Amino acid sequence: MANLQAHPAGGERRLPTGRAGRVDRRRVPIGPLEYCRRWWLQLIVGTTFLLLYAPIATLVAFSFNDSRRNIVWRGFTFDYYVKAWNNQSLFDAFVNSLTIAVVSTVVSTILGVLAALLLWRFRFPGKAVYEGFTALPIVIPEICMGVAMMAFFARVGWPTGLPWPLNLSNITISHIAFSFPFVAVIVRGRLIGFNREFEDASKDLGASEWQTLRHVVLPYLRPGVVAGALIAFTLSLDDFVITFFTSGPDTITLPVKIFSMVRFSVTPEVNAASTVLIIITVIATVAATRLQVPTRPDNPGGG
Amino acid sequence: MESWRQNRVVFWVLGIPPTLWLALFFVIPLGIVWFISFGEKRGLIDIAITGTLDNYARALQPLYLQIFWKSIWMAGAATLICLVVGYPVAFAIAFAPERWKIWLMLAVILPFWINILIRTYALIAVFRTRGFANFTLEWLWEKGDWVLATAGLGEYHLLGERFVPLNMLYNNYAVSMGIVYAFLPFMILPLYANIEKLDRSYMEASFDLGAGHWRTFTSVVFPLTWHGALSGIIIVFIPALGAFFIPELLGGTDSQLIGNVIERQFKSANDWPFGGALSFLLMYATFGALALRAVLVGRGKALEV
Amino acid sequence: MEQAAPIISIQDVTKRFGAVVAVDDVTLDIRPNEFFALLGPSGCGKTTLLRMLAGFESPGEGTISIGGKDMTDVAPNRRPVNMVFQSYAVFPHMTVFENVAYGLRVVRTPSSEIDSRVREALEMTQLIDFADRKPDQLSGGQRQRVALARALVKRPQVLLLDEPLSALDAKLREAMQLELVRLQNSVGITFIIVTHDQNEALSMADRIAVMEGGKIRQIARPSELYEFPNCRFVADFIGKMNLFEGRIAGRENGKIGVEVAGLGQLWLPADDNGPVPPEAANVGIAVRPEKVRLRREPEADRIALRGKVNQIAYYGDTSHVFVALESGQVLSANLQNDARSAFQSIAVGEDVWCSWDPGDVLVLTT
Numbered sequence: 001m002a003n004l005q006a007h008p009a010g011g012e013r014r015l016p017t018g019r020a021g022r023v024d025r026r027r028v029p030i031g032p033l034e035y036c037r038r039w040w041l042q043l044i045v046g047t048t049f050l051l052l053y054a055p056i057a058t059l060v061a062f063s064f065n066d067s068r069r070n071i072v073w074r075g076f077t078f079d080y081y082v083k084a085w086n087n088q089s090l091f092d093a094f095v096n097s098l099t100i101a102v103v104s105t106v107v108s109t110i111l112g113v114l115a116a117l118l119l120w121r122f123r124f125p126g127k128a129v130y131e132g133f134t135a136l137p138i139v140i141p142e143i144c145m146g147v148a149m150m151a152f153f154a155r156v157g158w159p160t161g162l163p164w165p166l167n168l169s170n171i172t173i174s175h176i177a178f179s180f181p182f183v184a185v186i187v188r189g190r191l192i193g194f195n196r197e198f199e200d201a202s203k204d205l206g207a208s209e210w211q212t213l214r215h216v217v218l219p220y221l222r223p224g225v226v227a228g229a230l231i232a233f234t235l236s237l238d239d240f241v242i243t244f245f246t247s248g249p250d251t252i253t254l255p256v257k258i259f260s261m262v263r264f265s266v267t268p269e270v271n272a273a274s275t276v277l278i279i280i281t282v283i284a285t286v287a288a289t290r291l292q293v294p295t296r297p298d299n300p301g302g303g
Numbered sequence: 304m305e306s307w308r309q310n311r312v313v314f315w316v317l318g319i320p321p322t323l324w325l326a327l328f329f330v331i332p333l334g335i336v337w338f339i340s341f342g343e344k345r346g347l348i349d350i351a352i353t354g355t356l357d358n359y360a361r362a363l364q365p366l367y368l369q370i371f372w373k374s375i376w377m378a379g380a381a382t383l384i385c386l387v388v389g390y391p392v393a394f395a396i397a398f399a400p401e402r403w404k405i406w407l408m409l410a411v412i413l414p415f416w417i418n419i420l421i422r423t424y425a426l427i428a429v430f431r432t433r434g435f436a437n438f439t440l441e442w443l444w445e446k447g448d449w450v451l452a453t454a455g456l457g458e459y460h461l462l463g464e465r466f467v468p469l470n471m472l473y474n475n476y477a478v479s480m481g482i483v484y485a486f487l488p489f490m491i492l493p494l495y496a497n498i499e500k501l502d503r504s505y506m507e508a509s510f511d512l513g514a515g516h517w518r519t520f521t522s523v524v525f526p527l528t529w530h531g532a533l534s535g536i537i538i539v540f541i542p543a544l545g546a547f548f549i550p551e552l553l554g555g556t557d558s559q560l561i562g563n564v565i566e567r568q569f570k571s572a573n574d575w576p577f578g579g580a581l582s583f584l585l586m587y588a589t590f591g592a593l594a595l596r597a598v599l600v601g602r603g604k605a606l607e608v
Numbered sequence: 609m610e611q612a613a614p615i616i617s618i619q620d621v622t623k624r625f626g627a628v629v630a631v632d633d634v635t636l637d638i639r640p641n642e643f644f645a646l647l648g649p650s651g652c653g654k655t656t657l658l659r660m661l662a663g664f665e666s667p668g669e670g671t672i673s674i675g676g677k678d679m680t681d682v683a684p685n686r687r688p689v690n691m692v693f694q695s696y697a698v699f700p701h702m703t704v705f706e707n708v709a710y711g712l713r714v715v716r717t718p719s720s721e722i723d724s725r726v727r728e729a730l731e732m733t734q735l736i737d738f739a740d741r742k743p744d745q746l747s748g749g750q751r752q753r754v755a756l757a758r759a760l761v762k763r764p765q766v767l768l769l770d771e772p773l774s775a776l777d778a779k780l781r782e783a784m785q786l787e788l789v790r791l792q793n794s795v796g797i798t799f800i801i802v803t804h805d806q807n808e809a810l811s812m813a814d815r816i817a818v819m820e821g822g823k824i825r826q827i828a829r830p831s832e833l834y835e836f837p838n839c840r841f842v843a844d845f846i847g848k849m850n851l852f853e854g855r856i857a858g859r860e861n862g863k864i865g866v867e868v869a870g871l872g873q874l875w876l877p878a879d880d881n882g883p884v885p886p887e888a889a890n891v892g893i894a895v896r897p898e899k900v901r902l903r904r905e906p907e908a909d910r911i912a913l914r915g916k917v918n919q920i921a922y923y924g925d926t927s928h929v930f931v932a933l934e935s936g937q938v939l940s941a942n943l944q945n946d947a948r949s950a951f952q953s954i955a956v957g958e959d960v961w962c963s964w965d966p967g968d969v970l971v972l973t974t
Contacts, residue, residue: 035398044391055425115321124307141545144582147569152332177328238418274421285416504697510684511691512711526701
């Protein structure tokens with residue numbers, strides 16, 4: 001780390017004086033650790049970001065293109081958004097996705113917070129194994145979990161053909177199962193910065209378990225909980241693989257719908273639907289990232 | 304940290320709901336697939352659990368072994384590309400001025416939160432015959448041809464009579480690129496976390512002792528950050544191994560990976576026992592990779608992905 | 609020795625970080641074989657100056673030459689200096705031997721030579737039995753010796769030490785101070801140490817530069833720095849000081865009269881060497897606590913002030929006595945507990961006379 005020893009007082013700043021025979025200010029040479037000033041590294045980073053963003057940028061741009069073929073720019077239009085909106089099955093898929101995401105977010109946030117508090121607070125036999133199991137839904141390939149959920153709902157005879165929104169229950173349950181471990185990880189990250197003496201102080205002052213949780217621990221956790229909830233929301237909204245194996249003909253979600261559309265043809269309507277999904281997840285993610293910026297660990301208010 | 308015995312009520316209140324959910328809707332489903340993998344298909348949906356190992360034996364036949372091998376190979380190649388591209392990017396961000404770092408990291412994370420399916424779809428528009436990659440190449444070809452023509456070499460057609468677009472879509476190359484594109488952020492994140500944590504004075508000590516940049520990188524920086532590289536390799540390799548819609552959308556007929564075979568057993572072919580066996584083999588491979596990492600990194604850090 | 613060409617010559621060096629001036633127009637020569645200390649509070653620019661010598665920062669203005677050659681823009685790996693880092697920066701993935709050998713390997717020294725030179729360095733730092741250990745199996749003091757051996761094995765012209773003792777506990781620190789001086793004598797090269805600890809600088813260095821706000825305030829030998837600080841900052845930073853505000857009131861046959869609020873007029877011997885303060889200038893009158901004597905009666909030929917003992921802090925070897933003067937100012941005096949009964953000789957609440965020799969008084973103009 002550059003050990004910046006700077007004098008705090010602003011004081012008077014001496015500007016370079018034009019002493020005879022001396023260059024006033026030369027270009028500061030690249031320091032040994034100033035790698036970001038080296039052109040070859042700038043080139044690699046620039047190219048990578050270009051390649052990372054160019055496809056997405058074109059996808060979004062061509063959702064506004066006034067042509068059925070995504071090749072040449074023919075002028076700006078909102079037509080495909082209107083078309084996508086009026087496409088009944090696409091709209092239904094969108095509503096399904098949002099419904100599932102909202103329910104999944106609420107439940108997985110609660111479960112995630114409980115699991116995080118459990119692992120943070122208690123020692124118990126088999127804790128390492130338990131931790132391993134809660135991390136498993138994050139770790140295993142999505143397709144393995146997808147086929148497992150498919151087999152499960154078929155074998156236990158989960159009722160099908162229920163009226164909306166109950167017919168979304170199997171997808172929602174699966175989403176909760178893979179989302180809450182992520183929430184738990186994020187909330188635990190926040191708990192690491194929690195000074196346990198706040199909890200002790202609260203109990204010392206006569207608060208009960210519940211009052212301590214309600215007035216001391218949860219307020220501190222709030223940014224972590226909100227960040228976790230937003231991530232649970234995007235995970236659910238974005239999920240394709242597990243939903244693909246658990247959805248039926250009446251329970252299509254937006255990613256599954258996009259997949260089936262993409263398999264047949266590439267139309268600006270898909271671009272429009274994709275753009276809507278991108279915008280929602282990007283907003284949720286940016287909000288979550290901002291909330292995850294740690295506040296001072298000694299501040300139980302959180303901020 | 305207190306013992307669970309000190310406050311049993313709180314322990315159970317916190318513990319029961321997530322544990323129950325995990326057991327019912329994760330462990331049991333996996334268990335069912337595990338049992339099915341030892342079963343035989345008796346009818347359209349009828350499966351008898353007979354304890355047979357036939358499904359595993361079938362999975363180890365040359366045809367499927369070859370697909371397994373191909374999946375590992377392609378996932379491995381994509382992982383290596385991610386590492387080679389991701390390391391300098393992570394390195395540059397870790398050494399960027401403090402106020403840029405958060406924005407650069409956000410720029411890395413953002414595509415990772417954009418639906419992977421949509422990103423894969425976006426690649427189609429880039430790679431297809433009349434796609435942007437070919438347009439760029441055509442433009443370069445025209446310029447090159449013009450330069451040659453101006454130089455008086457026009458009649459030799461050194462660059463060919465006319466531009467022939469490359470077939471970049473529906474082949475293994477497209478699948479590898481799709482995997483790299485989908486999982487590159489996964490590689491950059493752990494690498495960045497490790498390089499960022501690296502005490503700069505180790506590098507300064509290396510320079511001070513007479514080493515140049517390359518020597519410092521190979522002798523000091525990489526050995527001290529390879530845990531991050533290993534984490535990145537694992538978290539790119541595992542989903543890449545199980546990928547099924549990337550080959551589905553970008554691959555050709557010979558681009559079937561293990562994920563596609565599993566999907567087919569559960570959907571169209573309706574052979575769940577065999578699909579179950581394949582999916583557990585894939586999971587064992589995953590655990591194998593995780594265990595390998597745990598051994599390499601050393602005990603105690605095994606579960607920290 | 610005074611005439612020897614400087615091994616390091618810093619000319620008009622200024623370093624800015626954005627708007628802050630970390631090092632402000634510093635000019636400094638360091639002689640061969642000198643043990644030189646850069647002393648100052650944190651943020652004074654001493655570490656930045658040292659890092660510019662090592663090549664990790666480049667000066668915005670000015671030049672640095674080492675061994676007579678301009679090194680201002682030379683990369684750190686091409687400079688004939690080596691550094692002991694504050695955190696030691698002993699490579700955690702290499703053994704002690706590999707750490708020490710690293711600097712020789714990177715310049716492709718023949719392996720037989722590496723072996724003998726590393727062994728020599730390890731013996732010199734008493735690490736030969738730890739050659740195959742990894743740094744995490746070493747104590748803080750041992751790690752520091754690895755950092756020293758690793759730098760010295762390169763046979764640099766100058767060894768730079770950045771707060772080398774700050775991470776060690778008090779006992780070990782004292783032992784290492786002696787050890788570093790012994791090492792410097794035996795290898796016969798220039799040592800430049802950066803420290804914020806005045807005792808460290810006073811006990812080890814041949815010369816000390818005191819820095820504040822990026823500027824060098826004084827360069828002097830330790831005893832000179834302590835007894836004749838040239839400004840209030842140095843007087844206060846090095847050791848403790850009783851300071852009175854006064855005004856020059858007159859001058860008479862080699863003495864200057866200073867009017868001090870609450871004390872009246874004091875006649876002090878004028879310093880022949882220092883600048884002569886003009887009439888009516890505001891000056892600081894300073895006297896070190898250990899120069900103050902406490903008695904029940906005033907003593908002749910000494911400056912004496914009456915006061916009441918306010919508080920006594922007992923430190924074992926010494927006691928620090930705080931006396932409230934009639935003016936209200938609190939004066940501190942150090943008593944040597946040179947007999948078991950010494951600390952009982954004075955008690956809180958007693959009236960005493962504080963006195964000191966006029967020759968021990970400093971007149972500080974800046």
